[in-house]
Amino acid sequence: MKKTLVCLDRDGTLIYDKKYHLGRTDDWKSKIKILPTVIEGLRLLRTLPNVAIYVITNQPGVAIKDFPLLTLDRAHEVNRYILSQIAKMGGQIDGYFLCPPANLQYVKKRIDYNFDEVMVCDCECEKPKSGMVFDALKTEGLTREETILYVIGNRSSDVETALNIDGIGILIPFENEPRHIEKIKKLNQTNVYIARDFLDAAKFIVEQNKLKNRTHQNTSVRKT
Numbered sequence: 001m002k003k004t005l006v007c008l009d010r011d012g013t014l015i016y017d018k019k020y021h022l023g024r025t026d027d028w029k030s031k032i033k034i035l036p037t038v039i040e041g042l043r044l045l046r047t048l049p050n051v052a053i054y055v056i057t058n059q060p061g062v063a064i065k066d067f068p069l070l071t072l073d074r075a076h077e078v079n080r081y082i083l084s085q086i087a088k089m090g091g092q093i094d095g096y097f098l099c100p101p102a103n104l105q106y107v108k109k110r111i112d113y114n115f116d117e118v119m120v121c122d123c124e125c126e127k128p129k130s131g132m133v134f135d136a137l138k139t140e141g142l143t144r145e146e147t148i149l150y151v152i153g154n155r156s157s158d159v160e161t162a163l164n165i166d167g168i169g170i171l172i173p174f175e176n177e178p179r180h181i182e183k184i185k186k187l188n189q190t191n192v193y194i195a196r197d198f199l200d201a202a203k204f205i206v207e208q209n210k211l212k213n214r215t216h217q218n219t220s221v222r223k224t
Contacts, residue, residue: 001049001050002050002146002147002148002212003050003051003052003140003142003146003147003148004048004050004051004052004147004148004149004150004205004209005051005052005053005054005133005136005137005140005142005147005148005149005150006045006051006052006053006054006150006151006152006205007053007054007055007056007132007133007136007149007150007151007152007161007162008053008054008055008056008093008151008152008153009055009056009057009127009151009152009153009154009155009158010055010057010079010082010096011057011154012153012154012155012172012174013035013152013153013154013158013172013174013198014034014035014038014055014082014086014198015032015033015034015035015082016032016033016035017154017174018031021061021064021067021070022061022078023061023067023069023070023074023075023077023078024061024067024069024070025069026069028078029081032081032082032085034085034086034089035197035198036197036198037197037198037199037200038086038091038198039086039089039090039091040198040199040202041197041198041199041201041202041203042086042090042091042092042093042198042202043090043091044199044202044203044206045202045205045206046092047206048205048206048209052094052136052140053092053093053094054093054094054095054096054097054132054136054139055079055082055083055093055095055096055097056096056097056098056099056127056132056133056135056136056151056161057079057096057097057098057099058098058099058126058127058157059075059098059099059100060100060101060102060103060106061075062075062100062101062119063100063101063102063115063116063119063120064102064110064113064114064115064116065113065114065115065116066113066114072100075098075100076098079096079098080096083095083096094139095136095139097125097132097135097136098132099123099125099126099127099131099132100119101119101120101121101123101126102115102119102120103120103121103122103123103126104120104121104122107120127153127157127158127160127161128156128157128158128160128161128164129161129164130161130164130165133149133151133161133165133167144165144166148208148209148212149162149165149166149167149168150162150167150168150169150170150205150208151167151168151169151170152170152172152195152198152201153169153170153171153172154171154172154173154174154180155171155180156171156180156183156184156187158171159171159184159187159192160187162191163187163189163191163192166191167191168191168192168193168208169184169189169191169192169193170192170193170194170195170201170204170205171184171192171193171194171195172195172196172197172198172200172201173194181194
């Protein structure tokens, strides 16, 4: 049986996203709020056999010089804290990966910020590239071929991350990112699901895995 790898976006998927760049001020903990149905959805995902769950998050705020408190160490602290809060509420996530550079397109768009030139690049770990997914696979000692892969997020880049490595992308539309629904529809891909919320995304994954395992069992019987 293949292992299931579920990769989760952070802001707008697990927690409310106010485009705040968590960690840039000392009161960042007070600004974290877990989204509804996240804990219930994580519990449901844990009913799957051989499942691993990781957060993969782009955090270009680290590259912004206007946020001196938002260092790479602080970014890691934020992620560890969020995962610990989720664990206290009954959800279990195996780990996280973050991508701190800002890409050139983001820099050109955010002319209101000053960037650290050392941290500006088109990084292979930045979604929709698949570097962080492969980090998760490596951590689990898996190859892509051994894995059923899902990526859940509130942006088209999350879905595209899955599609770029033949996985299934799940969009959970968030209130401040409505344009991503239309972006997803334009992809015209079959391996895409638009979920109502995190629990709906988890239910979809559970049902998909049942179908895939049933197909695998029927194939095994025919080969025998």
